[in-house]
Amino acid sequence: MKKRRKHHILFLVLICLICLFGCSRTRIIDKISIIHVFGFDQAENGELIGTALFPDYTMSKDGDQIQKLEEQAPTSILFVPKMSEYTSTPIELAKVRVLLLGRNFAEAGIQDMVRRLILNPQIGTHIQIAGSTHSAGETLTKFQKEKSLTLAERLQQNMQGQYLPYMTLHDFLNDFYGEGVDAYVPMVTIDEKDRVKIDGIGIFKGDKLKLHLNPDQTTLFSYIEDKRTQATYKMVLDDKNRGEIVTVRAFHSKSKWDWDQKKERINLRLQLQMTLTQYPDRFDLKKEQVVMEMKKLIEEKLEKDLGNLLGTLKENGVDPLGIGNIVRSKDRTWEKAAFYEQYPTLPISVNVDLKILHSGLEG
Amino acid sequence: MMNSIVKENKMVSSYFLFFLVHSTQTGVLFLQIQSTIIKGAGHDAWIPILLLGIMMHVLFLMMLYILKNSSTGDIISFHRDVFGKVFGGLLNLIMATYFSMVSLYVLYTYIDILQIWVFDGIPSWEFSLLFSVLIYYIVVGGFRVVTAIAYWGVVIPSFLLLSFLYLLDYVETSRLIPLFQYGVKDYLLSAKEAAPLYLGFENVLVFFPFIKNREKSTKWGHIALLYTTFIYTLVTLFAFIYFSQEKLEHLAWPVLTMIKMIQFPVLERFEFIFIFTWLLVVMPVICIYLWSAIRSIKLTIPKTKPTYLLVCLLVVFHFVNNQLTEIQYSHLMAKIVDYSGLIFLFGYVPFLFLIAVVRKKLKKGSKQIQTGEGKSQ
Numbered sequence: 143m144k145k146r147r148k149h150h151i152l153f154l155v156l157i158c159l160i161c162l163f164g165c166s167r168t169r170i171i172d173k174i175s176i177i178h179v180f181g182f183d184q185a186e187n188g189e190l191i192g193t194a195l196f197p198d199y200t201m202s203k204d205g206d207q208i209q210k211l212e213e214q215a216p217t218s219i220l221f222v223p224k225m226s227e228y229t230s231t232p233i234e235l236a237k238v239r240v241l242l243l244g245r246n247f248a249e250a251g252i253q254d255m256v257r258r259l260i261l262n263p264q265i266g267t268h269i270q271i272a273g274s275t276h277s278a279g280e281t282l283t284k285f286q287k288e289k290s291l292t293l294a295e296r297l298q299q300n301m302q303g304q305y306l307p308y309m310t311l312h313d314f315l316n317d318f319y320g321e322g323v324d325a326y327v328p329m330v331t332i333d334e335k336d337r338v339k340i341d342g343i344g345i346f347k348g349d350k351l352k353l354h355l356n357p358d359q360t361t362l363f364s365y366i367e368d369k370r371t372q373a374t375y376k377m378v379l380d381d382k383n384r385g386e387i388v389t390v391r392a393f394h395s396k397s398k399w400d401w402d403q404k405k406e407r408i409n410l411r412l413q414l415q416m417t418l419t420q421y422p423d424r425f426d427l428k429k430e431q432v433v434m435e436m437k438k439l440i441e442e443k444l445e446k447d448l449g450n451l452l453g454t455l456k457e458n459g460v461d462p463l464g465i466g467n468i469v470r471s472k473d474r475t476w477e478k479a480a481f482y483e484q485y486p487t488l489p490i491s492v493n494v495d496l497k498i499l500h501s502g503l504e505g
Numbered sequence: 506m507m508n509s510i511v512k513e514n515k516m517v518s519s520y521f522l523f524f525l526v527h528s529t530q531t532g533v534l535f536l537q538i539q540s541t542i543i544k545g546a547g548h549d550a551w552i553p554i555l556l557l558g559i560m561m562h563v564l565f566l567m568m569l570y571i572l573k574n575s576s577t578g579d580i581i582s583f584h585r586d587v588f589g590k591v592f593g594g595l596l597n598l599i600m601a602t603y604f605s606m607v608s609l610y611v612l613y614t615y616i617d618i619l620q621i622w623v624f625d626g627i628p629s630w631e632f633s634l635l636f637s638v639l640i641y642y643i644v645v646g647g648f649r650v651v652t653a654i655a656y657w658g659v660v661i662p663s664f665l666l667l668s669f670l671y672l673l674d675y676v677e678t679s680r681l682i683p684l685f686q687y688g689v690k691d692y693l694l695s696a697k698e699a700a701p702l703y704l705g706f707e708n709v710l711v712f713f714p715f716i717k718n719r720e721k722s723t724k725w726g727h728i729a730l731l732y733t734t735f736i737y738t739l740v741t742l743f744a745f746i747y748f749s750q751e752k753l754e755h756l757a758w759p760v761l762t763m764i765k766m767i768q769f770p771v772l773e774r775f776e777f778i779f780i781f782t783w784l785l786v787v788m789p790v791i792c793i794y795l796w797s798a799i800r801s802i803k804l805t806i807p808k809t810k811p812t813y814l815l816v817c818l819l820v821v822f823h824f825v826n827n828q829l830t831e832i833q834y835s836h837l838m839a840k841i842v843d844y845s846g847l848i849f850l851f852g853y854v855p856f857l858f859l860i861a862v863v864r865k866k867l868k869k870g871s872k873q874i875q876t877g878e879g880k881s882q
Contacts, residue, residue: 149642152638153642156635156638156639160635257755266768266774268765268767312675312766315752316749317749319755320749321749321750467749468679471680471682472683474683474686
């Protein structure tokens with residue numbers, strides 16, 4: 143009986159302890175500044191400029207109050223203490239949704255910042271990282287004027303339904319550190335009407351932004367890289383006639399790489415399942431022969447454009463598709479330096495195998 | 506030969522050996538090991554893990570042989586049988602020190618994880634005090650309560666394995682090939698790093714008398730070892746296909762970073778749930794080691810009250826967790842625990858096994874001589 147009582151007291155103490163410890167530190171949503179978007183820029187003296195957007199819940203609820211803070215610091219870890227000087231509530235990094243890299247900063251090298259990122263347990267890995275064709279500060283100022291904090295959603299929906307290849311910070315870091323692959327980020331830009339929009343992808347070489355692919359190139363890139371892409375691709379058969387346009391929308395894609403060790407060449411076989419969304423009236427897709435003709439036409443066009451894309455990548459010496467890694471996994475004698483020396487002249491043949499699933503309400 | 510001084514009502518059923526063995530093996534090291542073993546055999550480093558796991562069965566058989574040849578079925582009596590009361594007692598105390606140190610180390614590292622990942626800025630003593638009360642509550646209840654914690658420590662965290670399904674979307678299997686690309690030396694380097702993973706089942710040496718039907722129960726021990734090996738290999742493989750190798754090298758807690766990816770509309774960070782559930786994984790390790798340490802001391806020095814002993818040890822634990830929080834101490838502690846564990850498992854256990862074999866031979870010989878003499882008379 144006595145022993146029992148002892149245990150009860152112990153239990154009470156335990157419950158009290160947990161409650162007391164638990165209640166003393168709370169982080170209630172309207173008492174913290176939750177940063178949603180964080181931008182990085184290069185200052186002229188070599189320091190970093192950080193720009194953060196966060197909603198202010200302490201103001202009145204109507205009219206989304208979006209706060210912007212800009213600070214300069216020698217290293218990214220110092221942004222939070224410096225920014226805190228301006229806020230009445232503690233700054234919380236745990237819900238950063240987008241990291242935006244300004245053009246100058248990305249071109250100067252992001253090694254140091256990435257190293258900090260990977261070490262920070264507060265920042266999630268299921269978030270977006272993006273580049274900006276202007277400075278991050280400028281882009282975020284424009285974005286603040288749009289009165290929304292949905293840059294992450296803007297990127298994500300373009301990855302799921304449109305031409306951007308699907309990626310997160312996790313994929314970016316894998317590529318960034320990975321051997322035989324270069325990292326890439328989706329790019330955003332400011333259009334003539336001062337709105338922020340998605341604009342292709344930017345490809346890094348090492349830790350520096352090297353190449354910017356336009357939307358058309360990115361679409362082709364997605365076909366190879368992202369097997370669930372739903373990107374739409376437009377092909378002009380005749381420049382003079384507006385009716386001579388074929389558009390296809392990807393449904394599923396599968397890329398297979400073969401490495402021919404003897405001849406040192408790579409063969410890319412791309413299996414695409416697509417919907418034909420528009421085609422000139424002169425094609426009658428009820429006839430099997432016409433369908434075959436159509437298929438061949440698209441395949442050839444895609445092969446040619448993909449070849450050009452790969453050529454551009456090789457010319458710039460960037461390898462966002464991870465061709466180095468593919469060869470590494472198939473060739474025991476692979477060595478990084480030697481491979482990338484001959485990479486610009488590496489012969490890659492592209493072979494597209496198209497399946498047309500349907501073509502809208504016709505056919 | 507297996508006489509026991511343990512009363513029937515304090516024993517546990519034989520299948521609990523599975524939970525006891527498996528739960529003491531899975532601790533905090535499991536969360537970090539993937540990035541250290543990769544330095545040896547790169548993407549092939551999962552092979553040493555698998556092979557080590559198979560090797561553990563041999564060690565387990567050795568342990569069983571030692572236990573079979575001791576007077577009360579545990580290592581404490583074996584020490585006394587072989588080395589005499591004083592020296593054997595000393596060995597028992599050294600062993601108890603080792604056990605309590607591992608227990609402390611696991612608690613210490615778990616508090617570290619909590620501070621790094623979840624509650625930055627909460628001092629160690631709060632966690633330490635809280636867990637001390639919990640540990641006291643469990644260990645003072647005796648072996649059956651400890652077993653119950655081991656049981657739940659295996660069953661509840663099992664659902665965490667499901668979380669890996671979520672991550673299947675992000676794997677890249679080409680990172681694993683080509684196989685067998687490295688030299689023997691690299692594999693050995695990885696094996697050395699991976700060996701401390703399997704520490705934990707040396708506790709069998711102490712608690713084995715508490716298992717019912719001992720001869721039949723050994724199969725549960727083997728199943729537990731297999732299961733551990735399976736999970737370790739699986740998760741390591743998963744980490745290798747999930748991260749690129751060079752990135753993995755930069756991560757101190759690969760499993761937690763992996764789990765970080767999981768996101769639900771109502772839950773931004775799944776790794777918090779993972780870390781808190783991990784308490785159930787580390788609790789059995791802490792408690793079983795501590796219980797073993799106390800039992801070793803209790804049986805060596807009669808007239809010690811185990812409850813006081815427990816309180817003393819917990820006070821020491823609390824002191825260490827509270828005072829030695831600097832970063833170099835955690836590295837030092839990890840080193841000491843790893844090395845002493847490896848020496849114990851790969852040096853001392855085979856050594857005792859040899860002694861047991863020789864002793865049995867000698868005994869048999871002397872018995873035969875005795876019986877021979879008897880016949881001749």
